[in-house]
Amino acid sequence: MATLKAKLFLQASQFAELQALLGSSPSNFRWFDVQLPQAQATFPAVTVNQIGAPRMYVTNGRLSTYFARVQFTIYGSGNDSQNAAAVTAALEDFLAVFNATAVQNAPTYPNTIVGDKDFGIAATQPLTYMRVIDAMIFNDENA
Amino acid sequence: MNQNALTYPLQRYQSYAYNEGLYPSLGTLQQMVQDQGPTGNPTGNWQNVAGVVNIPCGDAPPSVARVQATEMKDVAEIMAKGLRHVLLNQCFLDAPNWAGQQSRFTVDGITYEVLGAENDSQLTQTRLDLQLVTL
Numbered sequence: 001m002a003t004l005k006a007k008l009f010l011q012a013s014q015f016a017e018l019q020a021l022l023g024s025s026p027s028n029f030r031w032f033d034v035q036l037p038q039a040q041a042t043f044p045a046v047t048v049n050q051i052g053a054p055r056m057y058v059t060n061g062r063l064s065t066y067f068a069r070v071q072f073t074i075y076g077s078g079n080d081s082q083n084a085a086a087v088t089a090a091l092e093d094f095l096a097v098f099n100a101t102a103v104q105n106a107p108t109y110p111n112t113i114v115g116d117k118d119f120g121i122a123a124t125q126p127l128t129y130m131r132v133i134d135a136m137i138f139n140d141e142n143a
Numbered sequence: 144m145n146q147n148a149l150t151y152p153l154q155r156y157q158s159y160a161y162n163e164g165l166y167p168s169l170g171t172l173q174q175m176v177q178d179q180g181p182t183g184n185p186t187g188n189w190q191n192v193a194g195v196v197n198i199p200c201g202d203a204p205p206s207v208a209r210v211q212a213t214e215m216k217d218v219a220e221i222m223a224k225g226l227r228h229v230l231l232n233q234c235f236l237d238a239p240n241w242a243g244q245q246s247r248f249t250v251d252g253i254t255y256e257v258l259g260a261e262n263d264s265q266l267t268q269t270r271l272d273l274q275l276v277t278l
Contacts, residue, residue, distance in 0.1 A: 035221070080184035124277070124278065125256050
């Protein structure tokens with residue numbers, strides 16, 4: 001059984017809209033776990049952090065399904081925020097079809113963006129335009 | 144003491160240093176073009192500043208005493224700063240206005256931000272404190 005972030009990486013790397021922005025080669029898909037590797041020559045890139053995963057309990061134990069809150073940090077390219085916005089749009093489309101459960105072929109999945117904030121790194125020249133997306137993602141740890 | 148008397152020999156040393164090849168690099172000052180892009184952003188277009196193009200200069204680290212350790216490791220990303228101390232072969236009286244977001248300096252094809260610029264007391268040279276930040 002794959003972890004939520006492994007499911008995210010696998011399905012995101014196969015999603016054409018994200019491939020067009022982040023790279024299509026599996027070894028060169030700029031989608032990283034927690035930390036942006038140093039000297040990434042090309043932006044945009046995305047890092048993924050889990051920032052919450054409250055579990056549900058019933059009388060006989062813990063449910064395998066839960067909503068995890070995941071933060072996507074998007075590092076955009078260029079001299080304005082539009083590239084990061086394009087990655088955000090692709091991520092929204094991806095989350096609508098991302099499936100971390102055993103239920104196959106549903107028309108959509110209950111993954112909801114609950115936070116969407118502009119951000120940036122001022123030390124670089126020019127400013128690194130960024131976007132920070134928080135999403136509630138429905139996961140089944142047994143799937 | 145009449146300090147004007149010091150100026151002439153210092154200027155002689157300046158040309159001596161140049162002739163001895165102590166300014167092997169070439170530097171160009173650029174200023175940001177004041178226009179805005181589609182989201183209100185600075186467009187990031189730059190133009191050379193007339194009179195400050197391909198100036199012979201010495202491109203050195205800020206300290207000879209120790210290696211600059213400027214890499215900062217964070218959970219989110221790792222940031223490295225490249226710092227340079229550049230000495231120009233001539234004095235530019237408006238150099239103190241060069242520092243800031245609106246100026247950058249290219250040395251041998253590498254572009255840096257200008258963190259500081261100042262002239263020496265005899266107005267023979269301008270020196271720059273430059274920075275390049277990479278993620």
